[in-house]
Amino acid sequence: MVELVWLIPALPLAGFLLLVFFGKRIGEPRAGWIGTGAVALSFVTACVVFAGLWNEPEHTFEASLFKWIPAGNFNVDIGILLDPLSMAMVLFITGIASLIHLYSIGYMHGDSRFPRFFTYLNLFVFSMLVLVLGDNLVLTFLGWEGVGACSYFLIAFWFEKEENASAGKKAFITNRVGDWGFMVAIFMTFFAFGTVTYTEFLPMAPGLAQTTATFIALMLFVGAIGKSAQIPLFIWLPDAMAGPTPVSALIHAATMVTAGVYLLVRVNPIIAASASWIPWMIAIVGIATAFLAATIALAQQDIKKVLAYSTVSQLGYMFLAVGVGGYSAAIFHMITHAFFKALLFLGAGSVIHGMHEEQDMRRMGALRRIMPVTAVTFIIGWLAIAGVPPFSGFWSKDDILAYALHKSPILYVIGLITALLTAFYMSRLVFRVFYGDSRWGESAEGELANLNAHTATDAADAGAEDHADAHEDSHADTHAGHGAVHPHESKWPMLVPLIVLAFFAATAGVLNLPFTENLEFLNRWLEPVVGENQVHLHLGGAQLTFELLLSTTIALLGIFAAYMVYLKKKIDPSRIELPFFANGWYIDQGITAFMGGIGRKGFELIAMFDKVVIDGAVNGVGRATRGGASRLRAIENGYVRWYALMIGVGAVLIVAFVMTQVSF
Template identity: 40%
Template sequence: MLPVLYLLPLLPLIGFALLMVFPRLFPGKAGGWLATGMIGAAFVVAVLRYLGQGAVPAQETLWTWLPNMALNANLSVGFYLDQLSALMALIITGIGFLIHLYSISYMSHDAKFTRFFAFLNFFVAMMLILVLADSYPLMFVGWEGVGMASYLLIGFWFSGRGSESSDKDIRAAGEKEGVNNSNAARKAFIMNRIGDLGFMLGMFLLYKLYGTLSIPELATRVEGVSVATAGVELACLFLLVGAIGKSGQLPLTTWLPDAMAGPTPVSALIHAATMVTAGVYLITRSHFLYELAPNASLWVAWVGGLTALYGALAALNQHDIKKILAFSTVSQLGYMFLAVGVGAYSAGVFHLLSHAFFKALLFLAAGAVIHALHDEQDVRRMGGMRKFMPFTHIVSGIGVLAISGIPIWSGFFSKDAILAAAFETQPVLYIIGLIVAVLTAFYMGRWYFLVWRGAYRGFEATGVSHPHEADTITKIPLGILAAGATLIGFLNVPTFLGGGHAFDSYLGRAIPQEAHEIAASTEWLLTVMAILAGVIGLLWAYSQHRAHKLDNGPLGQFSSSALYLDNIYDGLVAAPSRGIAGALDTVDRGTDGLIGSISRNAAAPGGLFTVWQSGFVRAYAVSMLLGTAGIIGYWALKLVGSGG
């Protein structure tokens, strides 16, 4: 018998509960091994369900949620497994397990080691609820859960890593870092609330239109409908707003690069296996709605195309080793949105899969470099690291080749499928995608050359004369991810290259499979163009490296300031909000001062009498004695004055 679906989120939830309630039972690294074991067990469950998954989706209802609602629609807590959710469960638990394992070494010296792993387990559990949910309300529970987990993990170092130091300068720097980390966590949380509002409005409208929020039931009710309605279009646009927020697409993209404030394993988990893929999953899971909403689908494609271009331009001249990868994620997610927007759902999900491997690999490799250089993250203070970290250098090179779309690595197959789909349906978006491919190869080549090649520049900045290679626990995840980034692409070799679109055929049981109607000669041409884009970008980076011009990349300050999008938001939204808040605070303080002055003056006479109301009997006796003496003295003086 196959294991029940609820074990998938339950196992990491148990790990989270144990580590939060009984942290003292897990001293040293025990908490990390427990959390990693829970994710490993969940991965085994996911593999068993994947292997046992038939053509018919599995649906398991646990209990009725909110029964006898006034809306006359019972909501149940249930999980739904088809080829799409099975694949997502494998990605989340598989990549999540490797990141947990890596974190045991990376976070070993952190004072909050056990709490960190509790939060990681919670993150994975919420993401599993999101992808397995059989209804939009339950999906929204997981949706909010990953938002909360990201807040906890992005701001994990809210007090700063050096705030406890006895050195005044280190302590001040740590406190500043803590403020920045807290601000990044709040920014992610607040900007995602905008997207969440869109998700909720989409749910409400769908219920109004169809009377149910069960995903399988909703798919059945729209089956056979071919005429688009304004209501469906609007509902899909609302869901797109939710997806934009969670996946960091334009215009709600600025929180994602700032999420780098969290520990590097958090960056890998957010960008590769959880949170940011939720938006792509939501649209893909709702494919039966978007097929009825061509205008909303076109919005999805254009949001993706423009975001891919934005992320690539912003990455060209970044100097933080992780922020380059963060803007890369923004751009690669744009590719996925472009794919699902033009109806190439399988291509989008395939890129999600390949991206999970090479982006986790790149982030974890960056973490190994940061750890070796005592938390230095500026690529201008690195260089020549291949001599000190040969293994990490090799796997990083594999990650760069994969994301650049160079054969035979995974990004070549998945990105090529997206570009081909765009060429067939939206030629303008194809041109944008091709330009982005050149820019991607350039900024990743720049990342590679600044970190790994040339002369070592880190001694003066970091004081580290001989950086050390990663330990074995760190190398194991890096090696597995490098193998995946190399081999995963062969799951979906196109027909004209001798394959049979195996991945498309598998996923086609759950989502529409795009028709491959492009002539073989055209496919060859598109493939050559895609390869040339990657090669040109890497050669461009190499030429800039040889000319010693990589310290300041293309577009200069325009790129390093992320096209000033944050500045625009600050001027249009944040600064006016702060001004209004400051004015209201001044009025409030003035009002409080005036009212306080009046109340103090009114209370002054009474205050004279309250001194006597001490509650002590001896005080009252003294008062009576003094009063009596005063009266006797008064009458004595009066008698003396009258002469009598």
Template identity: 35%
Template sequence: MPESAYTLPALLLLGLPFLAFFALWLGGRGLNKVAGFAGAALTATGFTVAMLYAQPDVLHTVRFEWMVIGSFPVELSLRFDRLTCIMLAVVHFVAFLVQLYSVSYLHHEKNLHRYFAFIQLFLFSMIGIILSGNLLVMYIFWELVGLCSYLLIGFWYQKPRPVWAAQKAFVLNRIGDAAFLTGILMLFYYIGSTDFEVLSISIDTLQPGIVTAIGLCLFGGCVGKSAQFPLSGWLPDAMEGPTPVSALIHAATMVAAGIFLLARISFLLTPDAKFVIVCIGMITMLIGAVKATSVWDIKRVLAYSTMSQLGLMVMAVGLGSWQTAFFHLTTHAFFKAGLFLSAGSVIHAVTPSQEDADFDPQDMRNMGGLRKALPITFICFLICSSALAGLPFFSGFLSKDAIITEGFVWASGFGTLGYIFPIVIMFSAGLTAFYMTRQLWLVFFGEKRYHASAHVHPHESPAIMYVPMLLLSLFSVFVWFSLNPFDATTGWFMSFLGVEHPAHIGWVPVAATAVTIVSIALALKETKAENPFRVLSKEAEKPGFSLLRQYSNDFYFLAPFSYIADMSGKIEKYFVNAFVDAFAKWNVVLAHLLGWGDKNIVDGGIKLTVFSIRSAGQSVRSLQNGKIQSYFVVTITGVLLLILWLVNF
């Protein structure tokens, strides 16, 4: 198929959501009833276009000349390849289900047209990142994704918490984006292009130190968007937005952009850069997993889980296998979106019919025993949790097993200390199984604690909500990625990504499964305690990691990570947050100084010049008054001045 044939699908994939954004936004509240279905229909159309033009074995590019700076042309290039095919399918599919789900979940909203308009703009921005043929184009859409996340997280702008969370996400992402832009400018300076094809050929001409610096700067963009340490603080607070937005951000759009970027630029990453990346990924993975064991908000548990899983994907890239990172990104998109939508179903079920200020429908201490009231939601939550925990016969097991295997292969070449990384991955997988078992029990088993409010009457969600949950649960099963439930190397996905000889270690699935089962057993043992997970303890209401500290004595394997979590919290509070606050305050001070300078120096200089010219003009004009005496005075003064000048010279 000729390159020009891909101009139409590129325009359709980008144009449909962009035009939908303007139509829904400008259409006003009159479109509230049809906005969700119209948006879902256009997303389904985009999915169809992407599949019809899918030709993964051939690279297709579409180029437009944007501008010419001197003799240097700046191109907007788009590309269709293997990564594009998978990401377009995942993003459109998840966005389609999220929009259908939102029709019912947010039916009471007065500004529903605005919500779906922002969803379409979000989709447009993410598709732009996917289709980008160079880093400059990617950066343009990268910033649009940041804007969309700000708009959607702060959708309930009348409440202070969502606005604060949106601002925090925006500011922290700007820090990462500044590093990303620095890397792009360095590539322009040293190579003169950011096109992926040109970079793959020209990057060997640079010194290794420069390439390492460029790779780490570009990785800074991933640190912001994919919530890596130390810029991960925005992700849990993003839960202040609507639950379907959380599903979209955590599964297929914003946080996925960072991993997609690393997959695109993997050839730019030197061994030194990869080692830094694997260390950052490990720290993020552990912080997220440990924090998830202690929070009570049902959405925050999943948010910290996403943070941990993103760290795992980043580690995979650092270990030299972007393919397994992309594999886990794909499987994670389905089961994490399913978990968030299921969590939304639970929140929907326990939200009081009348306002009750003392009852929080997102606090798992106000749930329990919901298994029978929400049978479909329970099944979906159980399947997606099993995939996240890495149990056999689920997709998450295959992708985690692939990353752990790559970790041991990498460690065999790195040295003895290298084995720390795959061992920590297995340990983190055990923590994941632990906190997901805890969450399942707190929500669906045990006593019915929602009776604390007389206005709560749990009920199953309508079909338009549970059908997307069921579909996402269905795609969380192993069979879609490999017919062998214990080995991803025999499946189509790895070969589709071009992995010719994928690594496989026979004992890794056994060991990983053993760690998962032991962790689940420890969590089940805690459910038999007199006060399971300290759910009734007043001390558990204290912020921070108090719950983790309380049972870390019983489960000794958590004790070191309780300390790590405490230290990470202090680092975030006293260093990261302090830096952001100081940066914001100095920006305000600088703005006031610039304002004073503009008013008193720049404007003052202009006013002084105008005053001087006006005064001189007034003085000269006063002499031209029609009186002969004045003319004599001017003439005599001029003659005297001329004589003085001649005498002196």
């Protein structure tokens, strides 16, 4: 059964090829069903393979499909490494992707490029599977670039709007920085080990010189923070929300952005072999990102932006987990996060869809009566991410915090603060969207005007991104002014995924319950991959109880605070939603200012060099050729006989030369 593993990426690829060639002809509903079917079949295959993998030694299966780059002693095969880690990834990728495909059929209904959307989605799933299943760094990189390209295509899917197109470019360019790191890491790996195949070089990692290991780990980390949106390369992810909501759910929350985490977990022996500051750096970057993004999320008005920063924040948690040696915790959180964040995004998409493309929370409210299914499922997701027991987020976040405490209390404390913020801003989101007064329609005009004036002044000195927001706002404003918005509940293809995801978001915690070792299924499953370098925690009952209680308290505290602010209105929200947060700590503006100021001078210098030295050389060659040619043109007189004569002269010269060389 496990031999069927090649089918897992092959099915989305087949779907992609079918759609790319015949998509237009297949037409709207059927193209979606084909795409969904391909991924769903892939998921079924993954389940079958999963069942088969139990019988394999160490739950690992390798298959080499064919040779790809045989160049001297550099050999790259198209090969598959199926081990517990990639199996776990494959299962949740195909599963969630199937649901999101199904959801997209409803969400993308009526779009003029409906078949193309599924083409991209299938290609994305294929690339993602290549990324996680590839048995070497190069193949992983191929998938890495593939998902990057798909991400670009999908962010800029509605490229008619300039903001979308530039958001796509921003994502692409930011990712390039990370890709550079990854590529250098690949080169270094080959240089150090002579191979890039995981099963060959990872066992050799402990014997590696510490400096080399440190350098490779650092470069891989650079690649990972690019893809997984960590400080300082997180700036693209919030903008990526310009894409269709299912894309945000699938690519920018559940799967692609976790690729960096996957990569770091995959190469855990190298991290273990590197200098001790590398894990510290990873942990610090992770927790800093988590905290920073959480503060920004506090002040966002766009429902998808909140979720985007929340994603960045949660990814920070995963990096923290990697940094503190809790690899299985990172994967655990990755899986639970995939469920609840996909759920939240899809729920948000459902709200946006129901509100007729309205994304601003200030125009929502009290939607739970109109969209009951969406509301209930969204609330489950909220409780999960906020860390309320017994929902899945509680267990995975707590797992990470336990590892963090083991490493350093400071990390633990910041982690707890971030958890508080998370609970707060998610509660804010839910209260503003589903509870309170209904601010959609004519009745809310006055309040809206106030709010708009407020944001407009903020936006005046803001960068391009916020300009876009302001533009959207005013656009939506005129829209609202024309007549009442009539929210409605979404159709079944959108609701079914919500329900399924809500179920998993609520219950995924059972994968890894901390009470006894027998309940830590995921830990034991991942043992063959991360076991050696994983920090083994043996929490006593008292400590465990204390931590769990503390987490629960923190989460409830956050929710309560939000309740006080947004439903009871005891505190003015503007004291919390600082412009500093709303503008994302002015990081984008800072970059713009730097690039426009000092950076520009540097670029001009480089451009000068380019013009004088490089262009000069090229033009010089051209000029020299032209000059020489105008002199040589005399012999190109157009007479065929003359050319023939030149051939004859050449022949005579050659014969003469040969005669001098040969002795008779």
